Amino acid sequence: ATPTALMVGTGRGAQLGILIKGPEVLETTREVDTIVLDKTGTVTTGRMTLLAVHTAESVDEAEALRLAGALEHASEHPIARAVAAGAEAKVGTLPVPEDFANLAGLGVQGIVEGHAVLVGREKLLREWEIHLPADLARAREEAEAAGRTAIAVAWDGEARAVLEVADAVKDTSREAVERLRALGLTPILLTGDNKAVAQAVAAEVGIDQVIAEVMPEDKVDVVKRLQAEGRRVAMVGDGVNDAAALAQADLGLAMGTGTDAAIEAGDLTLVRGDLRAAADAIRLSRRTLATIK
Numbered sequence: 243a244t245p246t247a248l249m250v251g252t253g254r255g256a257q258l259g260i261l262i263k264g265p266e267v268l269e270t271t272r273e274v275d276t277i278v279l280d281k282t283g284t285v286t287t288g289r290m291t292l293l294a295v296h297t298a299e300s301v302d303e304a305e306a307l308r309l310a311g312a313l314e315h316a317s318e319h320p321i322a323r324a325v326a327a328g329a330e331a332k333v334g335t336l337p338v339p340e341d342f343a344n345l346a347g348l349g350v351q352g353i354v355e356g357h358a359v360l361v362g363r364e365k366l367l368r369e370w371e372i373h374l375p376a377d378l379a380r381a382r383e384e385a386e387a388a389g390r391t392a393i394a395v396a397w398d399g400e401a402r403a404v405l406e407v408a409d410a411v412k413d414t415s416r417e418a419v420e421r422l423r424a425l426g427l428t429p430i431l432l433t434g435d436n437k438a439v440a441q442a443v444a445a446e447v448g449i450d451q452v453i454a455e456v457m458p459e460d461k462v463d464v465v466k467r468l469q470a471e472g473r474r475v476a477m478v479g480d481g482v483n484d485a486a487a488l489a490q491a492d493l494g495l496a497m498g499t500g501t502d503a504a505i506e507a508g509d510l511t512l513v514r515g516d517l518r519a520a521a522d523a524i525r526l527s528r529r530t531l532a533t534i535k
């Protein structure tokens with residue numbers, strides 16, 4: 243009866259948009275008690291938009307958008323896409339950077355029209371000992387208090403603008419969290435983004451535990467720490483920065499709408515990128531197991 247039950251289980255899984263790597267995955271679904279959810283692209287759509295531009299005194303908004311947009315045009319990060327698209331819409335064709343580097347979890351840096359430009363978290367600027375002037379720091383705080391992500395722009399050694407971007411929560415995420423809880427799992431939101439934004443998103447979907455401001459390479463350590471506490475951990479993610487954590491988790495669930503690295507690292511793929519499928523996958527796998535035994 244075993245092979246048939248498995249086939250039924252995975253056949254129904256395919257209908258629900260769930261791909262399971264192998265039968266050994268089913269067993270783990272029974273044991274998991276904690277589910278770590280990546281924020282951007284997993285709980286939220288990951289499609290951000292540029293909402294506002296704040297410039298320091300005597301800085302031209304179009305100049306800030308041209309320099310920031312040019313660098314972000316070379317990155318595939320959801321924030322970068324929002325900045326590049328927003329900049330292009332406002333100032334037209336963007337220059338091509340003379341030099342570009344992507345700094346995972348921090349932002350981008352490069353040379354645009356002879357200027358050394360940084361775009362990203364305040365932490366990235368601090369690494370260069372660049373600090374936000376008071377008016378930009380205030381703009382940043384207000385944006386974050388409103389649940390938006392504030393991106394700093396600096397060039398030639400000075401912080402000159404703050405960009406506000408926001409990303410909508412998927413309309414299925416709240417229900418997904420409810421269903422995961424009903425299966426006995428404790429949800430935890432994990433993100434590289436700042437605490438204020440993370441808490442705003444968590445509140446919107448009904449999660450009360452948040453681990454924010456985690457560097458991409460440290461996400462795996464968060465999973466290890468939870469495991470060391472004796473928890474059995476499922477992790478849902480979509481990004482390159484989630485791959486190690488997905489592999490480390492007792493059960494890794496990758497968003498099918500995410501990166502290949504995440505899909506390769508996961509045990510299960512949620513083809514449609516709908517978080518509710520995480521609950522379906524766990525429920526279905528547990529039921530399939532019950533049929534086999």
Ligand code: ADP
Pocket residue numbers: 280281282314317319321322345346347348349350361362363391392393432433434435436456457458481483
């Ligand atoms: P998440 O864990 O939510 O998927 P990341 O680890 O990719 O987020 O990024 C963490 C933070 O670093 C972002 O919230 C943003 O502040 C900053 N960041 C990363 N990449 C970029 C970029 N290309 N442009 C601007 N900011 C960036």
Ligand code: MG
Pocket residue numbers: 280281282283284479480481484
């Ligand atoms: Mg992500």
